[in-house]
Amino acid sequence: MKIAIPKERRPHERRVAVVPDTVKRFAQLGADVSVETGAGENAAILDYAYAEAGATVHATRAETFAGADIILKVQRPRTTTDGGADGLADYPDGVILVALHNPIGDPIGVEHYAAKNIVGFAMEFLPRISRAQSMDVLSSQANLAGYKAVVDGAAQYGRAIPMMMTAAGRINPAKVFVMGAGVAGLQAIATARRIGAVVSATDVRVASKEEVESLGASFVMVEPDVDETGETEGGYAKEMSEGYKRRQVELVAKHIADQDIVITTALIPGRPAPVLITDEMIALMRAGTVIVDLAVEQGGNVTQSKGGKIVTTENGVIVMGHYNLPSRLAADASSLYARNLFNFVELMIDKKTKLLAIDWEDEIIAGSCLTRDGKIVHPALLPQDQSGDEIQSETPNDFGEDIKIRSEAAEQTAAQTETPDPDQDKPI
Numbered sequence: 001m002k003i004a005i006p007k008e009r010r011p012h013e014r015r016v017a018v019v020p021d022t023v024k025r026f027a028q029l030g031a032d033v034s035v036e037t038g039a040g041e042n043a044a045i046l047d048y049a050y051a052e053a054g055a056t057v058h059a060t061r062a063e064t065f066a067g068a069d070i071i072l073k074v075q076r077p078r079t080t081t082d083g084g085a086d087g088l089a090d091y092p093d094g095v096i097l098v099a100l101h102n103p104i105g106d107p108i109g110v111e112h113y114a115a116k117n118i119v120g121f122a123m124e125f126l127p128r129i130s131r132a133q134s135m136d137v138l139s140s141q142a143n144l145a146g147y148k149a150v151v152d153g154a155a156q157y158g159r160a161i162p163m164m165m166t167a168a169g170r171i172n173p174a175k176v177f178v179m180g181a182g183v184a185g186l187q188a189i190a191t192a193r194r195i196g197a198v199v200s201a202t203d204v205r206v207a208s209k210e211e212v213e214s215l216g217a218s219f220v221m222v223e224p225d226v227d228e229t230g231e232t233e234g235g236y237a238k239e240m241s242e243g244y245k246r247r248q249v250e251l252v253a254k255h256i257a258d259q260d261i262v263i264t265t266a267l268i269p270g271r272p273a274p275v276l277i278t279d280e281m282i283a284l285m286r287a288g289t290v291i292v293d294l295a296v297e298q299g300g301n302v303t304q305s306k307g308g309k310i311v312t313t314e315n316g317v318i319v320m321g322h323y324n325l326p327s328r329l330a331a332d333a334s335s336l337y338a339r340n341l342f343n344f345v346e347l348m349i350d351k352k353t354k355l356l357a358i359d360w361e362d363e364i365i366a367g368s369c370l371t372r373d374g375k376i377v378h379p380a381l382l383p384q385d386q387s388g389d390e391i392q393s394e395t396p397n398d399f400g401e402d403i404k405i406r407s408e409a410a411e412q413t414a415a416q417t418e419t420p421d422p423d424q425d426k427p428i
């Protein structure tokens with residue numbers, strides 16, 4: 001069995017899908033691992049480290065892929081929407097491809113896998129059941145993103161974070177407000193607390209109040225509609241009623257005017273990110289306040305955030321819209337992502353024969369498989385009238401209805417000065 005790992009080529013992507021530790025683990029499962037030269041260099045893993053772990057390092061992607069049974073990637077290959085299906089030219093017919101595919105944000109491309117008989121697995125579609133926790137890339141990457149958002153925000157903030165008593169006077173602790181208390185938000189709360197900030201947070205899911213408070217932050221609670229928990233059966237946020245949104249705007253507008261750093265992480269699966277911070281709210285904020293918008297790639301939670309940019313508004317508020325935050329911690333993000341992928345691939349391998357033995361009925365396999373036998377099989381990607389005929393996951397599908405909706409970039413308004421983010425446009 002051969003497992004191949006290319007160098008990632010998309011802009012802003014510094015991660016890699018295998019690390020020396022997982023090369024050794026794959027070898028113990030009987031697999032040969034091929035790595036394209038330079039695949040790990042942006043994550044501080046040089047070719048020699050892969051070679052020492054037992055991988056073969058190849059000079060080109062075509063050589064790396066030759067004879068591969070499984071290809072592991074961070075982001076899906078390029079297809080017609082962004083440069084032609086040539087992106088798949090080196091992929092062996094019938095190969096298993098495991099990656100982040102963004103199948104909801106941009107569903108175009110999956111049909112090319114089917115045409116090439118590629119067996120595509122999307123790590124975002126993994127059911128969030130306890131058996132799959134060790135494979136949950138959304139959680140591992142969101143955790144790092146939440147941490148990095150606070151570190152980035154604190155670095156941009158022109159004041160200290162913790163309270164300091166000095167002979168020259170007292171410095172008050174910074175107030176950090178986290179909007180969206182999922183995996184990234186909870187890590188942002190914990191990080192901001194660790195560096196001495198006074199932290200508050202909000203979320204539409206009523207259940208998140210207890211988690212927020214257990215981390216030592218106060219919960220800014222919008223009065224929910226009667227009998228509304230704010231979440232789907234799968235535990236994700238719902239689109240809230242117009243009345244709720246109005247109450248949220250009023251409450252947040254009051255609270256936000258007095259904050260120093262605001263981290264926004266709010267997402268609703270399959271929909272554009274909800275707009276939580278409006279121009280009017282920004283106008284109420286003090287000069288020097290920093291907003292970090294983690295949802296910028298899904299349209300943004302902040303009207304004035306711009307992807308890949310640090311924007312200073314007319315009244316001096318700094319709005320940070322870094323792309324791909326986990327990639328800004330590429331070494332740790334790769335290490336966790338690679339381990340998630342190893343745990344997933346291990347499911348497909350028979351430990352005795354050391355050969356591929358995929359149980360297509362397994363809910364983790366069925367829930368994440370996009371294409372198989374030359375067809376698109378994932379229910380969320382099929383036209384509604386076909387979705388009953390194909391592989392069905394037992395897991396409640398939070399995405400199905402909204403597959404046609406693509407993230408639209410939020411209207412970008414009124415940015416007076418823009419500082420290019422120095423890390424964003426480096427060629428990878």
Ligand code: NAD
Pocket residue numbers: 128129130133136138139142179180181182183184185202203204205208234235236237238265266267268269274276
């Ligand atoms: P996410 O990335 O989809 O969204 C981030 C957060 O934004 C969520 O907490 C969401 O409720 C919140 N949000 C959405 N709209 C909002 C709005 N208008 N205002 C304020 N907040 C808003 O979420 P996630 O981090 O993937 O977590 C979603 C849920 O899944 C959580 O309950 C989490 O604990 C759970 N989870 C379960 C597992 C598991 O293995 N069982 C693993 C990870 C996460």
